[in-house]
Amino acid sequence: MAKIVLTEGVSQIAQxxxxxxxxxxxxxxxxxxxxxxxxDAHPYITYQPIxxxxxxxxxxHLNGAEYVIFNVHxxxxxxxxxxxxxxxxxxxxxxxxxxxxxxxIIELTLKKEVPIFAEAEIYALPKSYFFSNSNVHTETAxxxxxxxxxxxxxxxxxxxxxxxxxxxxxxxxxxxxxxxxQYNIYLKGTQRPLIAMHPQTMHAVEGIQLHILPExxxxxxxxxxxxxxxxxxxxxxxxQTLLYRYESALPWWLYLCTxxxxxxxxxxxxxxxxxVYRSPKD
Numbered sequence: 001m002a003k004i005v006l007t008e009g010v011s012q013i014a015q016x017x018x019x020x021x022x023x024x025x026x027x028x029x030x031x032x033x034x035x036x037x038x039x040d041a042h043p044y045i046t047y048q049p050i051x052x053x054x055x056x057x058x059x060x061h062l063n064g065a066e067y068v069i070f071n072v073h074x075x076x077x078x079x080x081x082x083x084x085x086x087x088x089x090x091x092x093x094x095x096x097x098x099x100x101x102x103x104x105i106i107e108l109t110l111k112k113e114v115p116i117f118a119e120a121e122i123y124a125l126p127k128s129y130f131f132s133n134s135n136v137h138t139e140t141a142x143x144x145x146x147x148x149x150x151x152x153x154x155x156x157x158x159x160x161x162x163x164x165x166x167x168x169x170x171x172x173x174x175x176x177x178x179x180x181x182q183y184n185i186y187l188k189g190t191q192r193p194l195i196a197m198h199p200q201t202m203h204a205v206e207g208i209q210l211h212i213l214p215e216x217x218x219x220x221x222x223x224x225x226x227x228x229x230x231x232x233x234x235x236x237x238x239x240q241t242l243l244y245r246y247e248s249a250l251p252w253w254l255y256l257c258t259x260x261x262x263x264x265x266x267x268x269x270x271x272x273x274x275x276v277y278r279s280p281k282d
Contacts, residue, residue, distance in 0.1 A: 002066030005029045005102070007093065008076040009047065013108060013129040017069065018045055031061065033078040034226060035138065035245065052077065053230055053244060055099045055204040062100035070097060070120065071108040075132050077142045079245055081256065083264055084144030086130075090116050091234045092144065092242065099204040139252045140227075141260055143243040147271040151236040155208040158239055158274075159183065159199070159231055165273050166266070183210050194218050197229060207232030212246065218259060220247040239274075241267060 004021075008014055009030040021028040022042040034049040050057050062068055072089045074082040094116040097105070107120035110130065115122050149158060163176035166185070175186045177193075184193035194217050197210035212219055212227035219227070230242040243263065248255040 001027055003027075003029065003064060004067045004069065005031065005048075005062055005065045006069045006071075007031050007097070008071055008073050010075040010132045010134040011071060011073045011130050012132065013125060014071060014073070015133075016129075018042055021045065029061065029065075031076075033076060033245075035078045035140075051226060052093070052096070053202075053209055053228060053242075055096055055202060058096040059100050059204070062097065062102050065100075065102040067104045067106055068097060068100075068102040069106045069108065070094070070117070071130075073130065073132055074142075075134050075136055077245060078136055078138055079140045079142040080136050080138050080252075081141040081260060082143070083260075084142075084242075085146070086110075087113070088144050088146040088240060091146075091238075092232070092240050095205050095232070095234050138245075140245040140247050141243065141255070142245055143260075143264060143267070145241050145267045145271060146234075147239045147241070148275050149233070149237055149239045153233070153239070155206060155231040155233060155239075156180070159208060159210075161274065161278060162231075162270060165270050165278075169266070169269060169273070185216075192217050202232065205232055216249075218249055220249050222247060241270075 006014060006017060006028060009018060009032055018030060022044050025044055027044050029046045029048050031050045032047050034051055048061055050061060072093050105117050105120040107115055107117055107122050109115055109122060109124050110127055111124045166174045173188050175188055176183060177186055178184050180199060183197040183199050185195045186193050196213040196215040198213060200209050202209055208231050210229040212229060214221040227246050228244045232240050234240050248259055250259060
């Protein structure tokens, strides 16, 4: 029987598709975050954990599929806190689907939403279909931003530009060290990094994934974590940055009031700096 893959399972339309396929006794694979341990027991439905930022996993699960039903939802990352726009998330996940070779793509869109795939079969649906009743209580945060960049920029040069921006906007209080082996954020004069990260060039997409390590002062020390910070170009002139399932060492309520707010402000400022203030040398 043909392999059919649904790219998220948390929206109301996804839940309807899952129920319909199960009742019709048609096998369906539903992609879920690796942190999800689903207790749902729908006959004929397989819940497949996936590292959303790993192109090889996308290829493994989507290559050879007869149909891919494409949709996204902010809760697909299983994060209690989300910052970002659906349109940006669609372009981000869309680039991973493009790495694969499904025979057919069915794309679910809001009415008046621009499709991601020119070759897809499009179904434009009311906004209410894309709501979600799923509750997330994980004390993790994900934040997505899209920024205008130069066509000549690469993720590596943009990471260097981000280091320059942080140094300038904090009047030298924040420094990036150990690049390119590591990408560690230090408060000037301290020995332990605020956030420690290990860079990895991504396969099949133009991006660098910074794996967040437990050595950072502001990062929760967990034995197994998928925390990362992504810099990827989804088009020649668009950079997307994604903080994925970040777990802070601060109490959750304090993180929401401080570090989370600062991160979003810093990234918004970085986007403005890239557009307006960056010198030709940066």
